[in-house]
Structures are given as C-alpha cells and as structure tokens.
Amino acid sequence: MDVLDSSMSWFEKNQEVLLQYAVNIAAALVVLVVGFIVAKIVASSIEKVLDKRNVDHTISQFVASIVRYALIAFVIIAALSRVGVQTASFVAIVGAAGLAIGLALQGSLANFAAGVLIISFRPFKAGDFVEVSGTSGVVKSVQIFTTILTTGDNKEVIIPNGSILGGNIVNYSANDTRRIDLIVGVGYGADLAKTKQVLRDVCEADSRVLKNPDITVGVHALADSSVNFVVRPWVRSSDYWGTYFDLNENIKNALDEAGIEIPFPQMGVHLSKD
Structure with a gap:
C-alpha cells in the first residue's frame, strides 16, 4: 500500500508535467501526419505542373522527389522540436552533410540543372541537327545529366549538359x-x-x-x-x-x-x- 500511495502521490505531483508531455507528443504526431500528407500533395502538384509544361517526366519526378524529401526532413525536425528535443545541433549536422554531398556532386548537380534548363527552354529537341561542344550530330535524346548525339558517321556521342549550356548552341534544324x-x-x-x-x-x-x-x-x-x-x-x-x-x-x-x-x-x- 505504501508503494501504491507513493506512486499515486508522485503522479499527482507531476500531473501537470505529464499532461504537458502528452500534449507535446500528440502535437508532434499531428505535425508528422499532417506534414507527410502536405509533402505528398505538394510534390504531386509540382510533378503535375511540370508535366503540363511538357517537362521531361523523369525530370518532373526527380524534382518532385527532392521537394517531398526536403519537406519531410523539415516536418521531422519540427516534430522533434515540439517534444523538446534540441534540434539546433541536428540541423547543423544535416546542413554540413548536405554541403559535403553538394560539393562532392557539384559537377553532376550542374549537369542536372543544365538539363532542366535545356528541357524547359528547348534550344533544341530530339531529331534536330545541332552543333554543341564542338560536336555536330542529330539529337537522339536529352537526359537528366547528358545529351546524346548521333554523328553523320553513326557514332553515338554523350555530352554533359553543363558543357552544352556553357557554350554556343547552333541548331541547324531550328528554321525550315x-x-x-x-x-x-x-x-x-x-x-x-x-x-x-x-x-x-x-x-x-x-x-x-x-x-x-x-x-x-x-x-x-x-x-x-x-x-x-x-x-x-x-x-x-x-x-x-x-x-x-x-x-x-x-x-x-x-x-x-x-x-x-x-x-x-x-x-x-x-x-x-x-
């Protein structure tokens, strides 16, 4: 009985604190659930908008995925903060990791960004005869990181999108x-x-x-x-x-x-x- 009375006494003394923790946990769960749903809706909306603008479907999927995971990371940080976890150091670690990954992949990211711009502004399209980066040929396909040309002697040349956008583009098929x-x-x-x-x-x-x-x-x-x-x-x-x-x-x-x-x-x- 003494143990039971002691436990009841402890709960009564800490009732307000426990109630506060319960509210914070419930709020964190709500933030997680709502945040995940919002992230999914926003990513899906971005993908649909890009598809309507005739952006390559691979690009639209990739961009939508990046936006979704970025929002999910933000939601998780917000939920942890709601339950009292100090997120400053966590944010710093994530930021440092993101910077390291960005520096390691800066060439690939530049090619990706150039690919998005090429597909968006369409200086050329599949089937056009172009001269880019010192190479002439028919555009076979424009991909996320590279553009593939077929030369007059039927060689396949794969050119990074970054070098294409950074130089002159001559499109011999642009006009009739x-x-x-x-x-x-x-x-x-x-x-x-x-x-x-x-x-x-x-x-x-x-x-x-x-x-x-x-x-x-x-x-x-x-x-x-x-x-x-x-x-x-x-x-x-x-x-x-x-x-x-x-x-x-x-x-x-x-x-x-x-x-x-x-x-x-x-x-x-x-x-x-x-």
Missing part, C-alpha cells in the same frame, strides 16, 4: 530553310557577265532551290589567281546537303561546257646551267 554558301573561282580572262549567268542558271535548274528568297550571285573577291564568285541559293533544311553536293558538281560541269576556266594552283620550275 537554310542558305547554301558557295565560293566559285574563275580565271581573270573569263567573261564575268556570262559566268554570273551560268552560275544562276545552274541554281535555277535545281528544283530544290527555292524561288524566294532570290538567289544571290556576285563577285566576292579579286583573289591572287582567280575572280571569286559567291553563290547563295536558299533550300529547305532537309535538302541542304544533297543540294550542296549536287550544285558543286553541276557548276563544275556547266563552267567546263561554257569554256570558262577554273584556275588551280600551279608551280613553275626553271632550270639553268651553271
């Missing part, structure tokens, strides 16, 4: 039409008006050359051994290389038929007797 720039050299004895007409006729005879914008043919430079003409027809982007190669061949044949000389480097050797 492109201009072909050719330099054609003829001899100084050639009739310039006749040469100009021959070059224009060759371009106009090719059905892939567009009528608008007009073809530009003109004297570009008076070089050391030739008069250089610039020939600039416009074509559809998909016809660029086929037209480029064919025009070079057709121009050579047309100038030969017209008797117009195409000069080439020559070296004269003079022998003398001592």
